Amino acid sequence: MVWYYGRRSTKQHIQGKPIRFNYKLWPATTRNGYLISCEPYQRVKSAQSPYQEYGLGTAVVLLMKSCLPVQLAPYNFYFHNLFNSLTLVNIVDEHGNGATGTIRNNRLAKCSVTEAKLLKTGARGAFSFTTDTNLLIVTFATNCHNITPMQKVDRVASVNNKRTNLSKLFIVLSDVQSGIDRFDKNLNSMRVELRGKKWRFALFAFGLEATCHNAIIKTI
Template sequence: MRSKLSVDESMVPYYGRHSAKMFIQGMPLRFGYKIWAPCGSDGYPYKLKLYRGKEPGQTKLHLGTRVVNDMMSTTESCLAVTKNEVYFDNFFTLYDLLKSRAEQNIKATGTVRDNRTAGAAKLMKPNAVMKKNTRGEFDFRCDGRAFVCKWKDNSIVTIASNTRSLAPS
C-alpha cells in the first residue's frame, strides 16, 4: 500500500494578543497561529502542530527539515503503509532533506529555492536567460540522488525530487 502525503503550514486567524501569534507579510491571512500539518491525499490531516517559535535545544538542522522529520515520524507510526511519497513547497525543500528521505526509501518532491539545490542551480541556465526562452523550455541536473529541474512557465519554476534515485516499486 502506498501513501501520498503533503506537508505544509496553515494559518488560523487570530487578532488578539498571544506569544504564539505570527505575522507573515504578503500572505492573505497575515495574523494568526501557524500550524504544521501532514495531510493525506484524502484531505485529512494526520497531525497538527502549533509553531511556537524557536525552541531551546534545537539541532542545527534547517527548520523545514525538522518539521518534515517530525511530521513523517508521526505518519510512519500511525499509518499501515509500506511506501510513502511526500510533497512540499519551497519552504521545506532542501537537497539534504531529499537525500535523507531517499535513504529511508521515501519518495520526496517539491518546489525549491535556487540556493537550496547544493549547487545544481549554478550549473543550469541563469534565470535571466530562462526568462527569454519560450514557455515550456527547461534545464535539469541529476547527481543520482536528487533531480533538479528549472522550467519556464509564467515565471521560472524550479523543482527537486529524489523519486528517480530510488528503486522502482
Template sequence: VTLPPKIVPRINICSWTYSPPHTHTHTNPLFPSDATLEMSNLYAEQKGKTLNLTEDELLTFYGILLISGYNSVPRRRLLWSDDYDVSNTAVKDAMRRNRFDEIMSSVHLVDNMKMTADPFFKVRPLFKHMDDINKTIPIAEHVAAWCKQFIRGKPIRFGYKIWSLASSSGFVHQMEPYVGSHTHLVETGLGQGPSVILGLAEKAEVPPSAFKFYHGNLFTTLSLVDEMTLRGDGSCGTMRQTQLHNVPFTAPKTFKKTPRGDAEYLVEVEKLIVRWTDNSVVTVVSNMEREFTETEAKRWNKQKRTMDKVRQPKCIQDYNTHMGGVDLHDQFVSRNRVNIRSKKWWWPCFNWALNSKDLLSFQRLVAQTLLLRHGTKPSRQGRRSSMAVAITDATRFDSFNHWPCNTGSRYKRCKNCGGRTSFACGKCDVPLHVECFKKDHTE
C-alpha cells in the same frame, strides 16, 4: 560528479505531501471530555465560581459551536432570541443562554496553576488528543504539510504557525504548533525544513518505504531528498535558488526571458533536478524519476486570447497534482468556521480543531446529534426581547385589518382583562373580549 544541465526548448506552489494507496474516512475529533470537564470546573473554582459542568452540557456546548459555523448570526445571543428572523429552535431547546455564557467563560483544557514554559501550554492537550485520534486513520496516498505564519503583503498577515501533514483529499494526519525551541519535533541536523518533514512523519508513525512526499520550497533541500532516498521513500519538492549550491543552472532572471515551456534539467546520482519557465521560473527536485520526461499543460495566451498547449516536465505535473492537501483542509475549515468569538488567545486554535472536517452535512449531523442527545430543554421560556415587543406593537397599532373573530374556544384568556373569551384578533392572533378589542389596539 556534477554534469552540465541539458537545455530543452521548451511551478509554483509552496507546501509538501507524501504517499501509498490507502483509503480513509473523515472524522470529527471531539476533545477529551473528561479532562475538559475537570479543568473547566477547576478553573471556575479558582475564579471563585461554582460551575458544576456535566458531560451532557459540555457536548451540547460543542454542538452549539458547530451550529454557529453554518447558521451564524451577528451576535451569539441572537441564537436564543424569540424573533422569527434569527431564532434557532435547536439551540434554544438544548441549553439556556446564560448557562452557555457560564460555560464559555470557564471552559479550559489545562490547570493554569501548573503552567510550563511551552507557549502552547493551554492547548497542548488538544493537539495531542487530535493526533492520537488521527493515528487511527489509515494514511492516505498523498499528504501535504504547511504552516500559519507572517506573510508580508497579505490582508491578514499574522497567524499561528502550525506544521500540518495532510492527505491530498484534505485530511490532516498530524499537526504540530511551531513555538521555536519548544516545538515537539526531533532535530535532525539537516535544517528546519527537513526536520519538520521527518519529524511529522515520525510522529505520525509513517513507516519507511513506499511513500511519496511532496514538499514546498520552505522545506526542500538536496540533503532532505538524499535522506528520503535512504528511507526508501519518494520525495519531490520545489527549491529555492539558495539551496541549489553548485548546480549549474541558468540564473533565474536570465532563464525567465526564455519562452514559456522551456526547461533545463540535471540527473545527479538518484536525483532529477528540473528548472522550468511558466509565469515564473520554478525549480523542482525529485528522486522518483531517473529520466526527464514531459507532458502537456494548457496555459492562457494573453496576446492571442486562447488556451495554448505548452510542454511541462512530468515531475512538476505530479507535484501540482498532489500538493494541495493542506490548502484544501484550510478551505474546508474556513467554509463553516465557528462564528462565536472569545477574548481567550487560544480560542482560534480551539475552533480550528473543532472545524477540522470537510463536509457540511457531517458537521450538521454531529451538531444535531449532540443537541438532541445531550441537550436539556428549558422548563420555561425567558423574557421576550425588546425587539419582539417593538415588532408586535408596530403591528398592533397599524389600524389595518384588525377584526374580532370567534375562535370557537371558550378557554382562552383575554390579554386585556384576563377573563375567559372565545374571541381573538384575526391579525394579531391575541385572545380579546369584544369590549376589550378597541382598548388593546389604541392604548
C-alpha cells in the same frame, strides 16, 4: 493559519495570504486533504527535535515523518520550498521513501541548473534540469519522478499574447501538492462562529474544525 483577532506577540505575518496576521501551523495532510498532524510555529523552539542539526525546515518534516506508521511505508512526500533541500531529499531517499518539492536557488548546492530569474527572460515553458542516480533537479527536487512524460498545455505566450501549446512536466500538472490547499479550503467553510477573548480559544476552535473536517473526509 489559525484565525485570531486579538493582540498576541506570537502571531505571524505572511504578506499576500488571505489570513495575514494569525497563528501559523505547519500541517501534514494526505492528497485528499485529510489532516495527519500539525506543528505550531514556535520560532527557535520549532527546531528543538532529534533532527535539529539539519535545520528548521528539514527537522519539521522529519519529525512529522517519524509519526507515520512504518507498516504503511513506503510513502511519497511533497513539501513547500520553505522545507525542501537536497539534504532532506537524500535523507528521505535513504529511508526508502519518495520526496518531491519546489526548492530555492540558495539550496541547490551549486548544481548546474539555470537560475529561475534567467529562465524568466526566455520563452515561456523553458526549463533547465540536472539529474543524478536517484535525484532530479528542475525548479523542484525529486527522487521519485522523471523528466518524462511531457504533456501539452494551452497557455498564453508572454511575447505576443497569443494562445499556444507548451510542453509541461507531468509532475507540474499533477495535483499531489494540493492536499493542504484542499484542507484550508474545506476548513474555511466550517469555521466556528464563536470568538473567545483568550488566545487559547482560537487553537481550541481549530482543533474542533480539523476534527469535523477529518470525519467528513474519512466517510467520503
